[in-house]
Amino acid sequence: MNSNHRIYSVSVASVYPHYVAKAEKKGRTRAEVDEVIRWLTGHSQETLEKELAKKTNFEDFFAQAPQMNPSRSLITGMICGVRVQDIEESTMREIRYLDKLVDELAKGKPMEKVLRQ
Known part of the structure; x- marks a missing residue:
């Protein structure tokens, strides 16, 4: 099992508190x-809370998401030493998009900018 697969099988609920x-x-x-x-x-x-309660893993969380936001391609920059826009593997890119959004939120960016509005 490669390291990416281990990350994908982690539940979103286990990372959410972080x-x-x-x-x-x-x-x-x-x-x-x-x-x-x-x-x-x-x-x-409601559906977010259900996914957290079910302990859905990252791979399924993104694969089964109701509607991935098309504007997420506007999320660029570095996270964990990697440019998110350069990540080729789709599930890893989605995980890093989420990491980047939370990072921007924590850095005090206005919500309109975090949400690319």
Whole structure:
């Protein structure tokens, strides 16, 4: 099993508290983290909470998302030492898009900019 497959099989619910903690440490809220996840995936708050409760893994979370936001291709820059726009493997790119959105939120970017509006 390659390392990417191990990452894909991790549940979104197991990483979610880290996203929230990162945002809250910088004065942002869980609601804002949920908003960026909903923007990226097309989930409603209810369906997002169901996926977290089911402990859906990252691969299935993105593959079964209601509507991946077409504007996510506007997410660029470095995350974990890699340019997100250069990641070829689709699931890894989606994971890094989410990482980048949470990172921007934690860095204090206005929500309109985080959501590419």
